Amino acid sequence: MSWWRRLDPGRIAILAVLVLGVAAFLTRGQWLGTVETAVDVAVDAVDVAVDGEIDDEDLVTGGAVVAPAVVDIEDPEDFDVETERLYRIVPGAGSRASYHIEERLGGLSRTTVGTTTVLAGEIAVNLVDLAASRVGEIVVNVEVFQSDSALRDKRIRHDYLQSSHWPFVRFSPTSIEGLDTEFADGIAYDIAVTGELTVKETTRTETFAGKVTVTPDALVATMSTIVLTSHYDVGPINIARLAHTSDEVTLTFELVADRVEIGSEPTGDLRREIPIPEFAVGRFSGTVQPILETRCVSCHTTGGPAWTTLALDTAGDAAAIADDIAFVTGINFMPPWLPSDLSPEFVHDWSLxxxxxxxxxxxxxxxxxxxxxxxxxxxxxVQAILPVEEDQKIGPRDGLYTGYSRPDGWPVKADDYRCQVHEVADPEGDGNWVKGFEFRPDQVEVVHHAIVYRVPAEAAAEIAAKIAAEDEIEAVKGFSDEPGWTCFGLSGLRSQGVYSIQGWAPGQSPTIYPEGYGLYLWPGDMIVNQIHYHYDHDTPADGSWIILDTATAAEVAAGMTHIAGDDYLTPAEVPCTPAEATIAEERAATVDGYVNLCERSNVLAEIGEKYDDFAPLIPGLLLAQCGGTVDDYDDLDGTVGYSSCDLPARDTGTIHTVLGHMHEFGAAYRMTLHPDTPEERILLDIPVWDFEWQLNYEPVEKIRIERGDMVRFECWWDRTLQFMPEPRYITWNEGTVDEMCFSSIAVLPDV
Structure with a gap:
């Protein structure tokens, strides 16, 4: 089996999608930011029919993969050689499929184009009754679609088209308009071809419009249509800090079909070999190689946490995508270090x-x-990282978690957020002083990031209720009975005393507290671990661990000081834009049963039904805490909402770590100590937010904070960062369509 197939099963379908309507899909892959190798220097021939993985068995004829014939050669009455001509689209013989999509890449707007020449089909032209002409099914192989970025192409195939499972996009015409006239060679006819476009498991009716010209030797046609990527579950693409695409994508066929004899064998297999790249001579080993090996390869290596996005196993892997590596590092997308220079210097800064x-x-x-x-x-x-002692290595209490799978084995969802309980051993019943802490992923290829919480024993009943509710959902949906519960926002727990103690992402070092300090876990305290899993084509059972380095009896006797940690919750209110509000009002007036979710009250009612009676009260309580009202958030800056709230610090000492948390509409975040005073000090500034990278940041400098000191928490959200099928008011809560402005400050108290 080829390397490319192993690395990116979805590649094939993506190409097809582009071609046929695929363009819309491919479109989403336009972001270069995901550095991946499109070509392996030792790649084998990539065969879309390898191991019988394709579902399109009707395309396999005599060992080749070809488009279905438009003429039934077994039926002598199906084609009249005197009045009809047969034309065939042969892969790589002049035909082309392309997509055009509007993209904002690295802050710059542009139109991105992707093309492929690997498509096939047949057309029967009736010279006597032109309207009776037939266009057969057009099949596009998506594995060799090309834009100006190999990284973009692979990401589209891998994450959106899942082309290893659906290697072809297919367009089956059902009607042709514009041929109700007499036939003449060399005349350009305006036509509209309507048919069924199939991408992955979605089939929709689309119409391609353009011109066709027929001669005795060839048929030439150009046809285009505009489709929505959201209709096929392949867009729009929204990748924080990197790329955003429109929902609309223009798909174009430029067809060149040569005339063939009836009964002739199809020519041109839809399978393709991926060419071995050729590399120039240049300076690499003493300049770029050390940077990649120090900053990138620990994650981007086969079997590593980012290998499905990109594996930099060899020098050739890097050289094949040199321009893309330069792009994503140049815009600071990779390595993913979010704090700006306005922030203090932090420990373990992995930025370039x-x-x-x-x-x-x-x-x-x-x-x-x-x-x-x-x-x-x-x-x-390997960078010098101080290990923590494994006094306790704690797996999930209720067993390994396996993401939900469909009957065919593919993940139900690519991104899964799951909370599980880890019980801390306490044989003496006097609690634990934790000196060091580490999250250690089990299935590194699917564990994307984690946020870890200390949870008091008093939350046990709430946890049991969460798990029971999840069990009911699993039973109703026919999913497997899995441990834990779904938790997109934070832990989903509202019990007093729940707070985050670590954020982890690939490359994050273990937490080692200063001598004499620790995190005290009271008897019965638990650890709840929220893990973001990113699945590609399977859902391996994961049992990621929590590692605790606990203080000895002598260390406890010598005196330990508990690290103080407090969370600060501030408003998140982002109303619809005027244009969205108008759309929602019109739909509410004309569509029976339509609920106008641009009305805040309707959103709060929905939140109450989804969660509990307390959930819809949270936004109002946060507004009151900050001395404001919902009217303060009426005006957007275009599509951007903003929240600012000053709250007094609750602890005295030296700041140990700071954390900001928002969801996927998050655009920017800032935490400021002593705002609007001569002592003003920014504690954390993230000018371009990325939900995928949420860490506890530890300042190198010892920054003093006193109880009562004012701290300003600012959050920005952009409504365009995530696609919403229906416009809605965004407010504070747990869901993917809700938002938060959540902050945490851990303090080393004075001794």
Missing amino acids: GDNEIAAIKAWADAGGGLDVRPDTPLVAR
């Missing part, structure tokens, strides 16, 4: 320096050449 970014750009600009063999391994250079 200006000289490193410049070195990568210079290498790419010079052609991305190599001074080593392409198959030279790239090996992660």
